Amino acid sequence: MFRNQYDTDVTTWSPQGRIHQVEYAMEAVKQGSACVGVKSKTHAVLTALKRSTNDMSSYQKKIFKVDEHMGIAISGLTADARSLCMYMRTECLQHKYVYESPVPVQRLVIDIADKCQGCTQSASARPYGVGLLVAGMDQTGPHVYYNCPSGNYYEYKAMTIGARSQAAKTYLEKHFASFENLELKDLVKHALTALKETSQNGDINAKNASVAIVGIDHPFTTYDEENVQQFIDLLDKDEISEGATKTETDTAMQE
């Protein structure tokens, strides 16, 4: 009926010049819950919205530490992300063994991108169904990269991926120019505010939000559960002070 003739494997071009399987993999990234990555002169921050399948289950982990100077936030197939994360960790250890120093962020991102690219040319392979926001720190400062299943990678000042990330993107586009000179606290606040835009009911709390920070004299640290509350509080206070017209019940309803 409406079967697509050209999407059965990754080595078949469509007459329009597209590789459908790769595009489907990129769609998988949009299915996952959103992640945000931003950076200033001194820090890179990741935030992610966690989902739980039902009330009895835990929230799915979204941010993975790779090494002391780098970590990833993921959207898409978590299993694929874990496999890529393991590869990244191994590469970091290898680099540390040979050079006694952390691997430059872009070099590892290129390795991952090459790995993803390999899957877009082999009939027996399936492209990775996950997008990675890589936040890291090296000689040249903090970095945020987006790594796509197609094998492309991009460096960003601010980026967001995943479900309803367009809303966060709109927010970031409005504010990213000011990020460079921000204090860490304010940077995190922006990252969480952007993340909030992607939340279905505008609710982010200590349970469903993750924050990760890496920067100068700040090894990659993930904040979850009770540790993330301090950043959530940042957000709420700000809203109360800015939104003078809001009543207390309005704020209470959001939580």
Added chain:
Amino acid sequence: MKTKPVAEPSTRTQQPIVTGTGVLGIKYNGGVMLACDTLGSYGSLARFRTVKRLEKVGDFTVVGASGDLSDFQKISSMLREMSTSDSAYDDGCNMTPRDIHQYLGRVMYNRRNKFDPLWNELVVAGFRDGKPFLGAVDLIGTMYEDDIIATSFGNYVCLPLMRKAGTNLSKEEAKQVMENCLRVLYYRNTKSSTKIQIATVSAEGVEIGEPFEISTYWGYSAFQHTEYHGKRL
């Protein structure tokens, strides 16, 4: 009864062939200095008079080598490859002196585990982010850092002289210490020469000087009337 011929164990580099002797390294105020002579000995024969044993690696590091010179050429080409790939990445990151020191340590240790060592003692000098670096690696992969380093014969002859001079030196003073050390080394070491080379690494970058001759003085009476416990040698 016939016995089966037993295969000899495979052997690799069991001795160095063309060799260089001691390399000296010292930290001074605002930089690090390396010095060595330029002789390539073939056994005890002074075979090659001007062999450069100091190699610039990247923008902040110099590596000096004593021991087998062909092995050092191999190491040099590995290091050049490394800095080429640094610039090929084009990401603004490059190897620090410490990176290079660790890398060499890994390479040497790996080769000794294959019973095929690269027969060198290496000295790594660098200056990065306002900090001096001076480290040594030997043919079995032993690594250490210090304010003064001397390899091979220099270990015995020059180290005490350098220790006496200390590290609170100007560049000019450091150069005097190095020249004097190599002069004393030449008096005592049959495999050294008076043609020497000095390299400095500082905030200004790497500077490898051209080889030049140092003076010697043989008029000391101890050189002319060598006695040991009253016995003429």
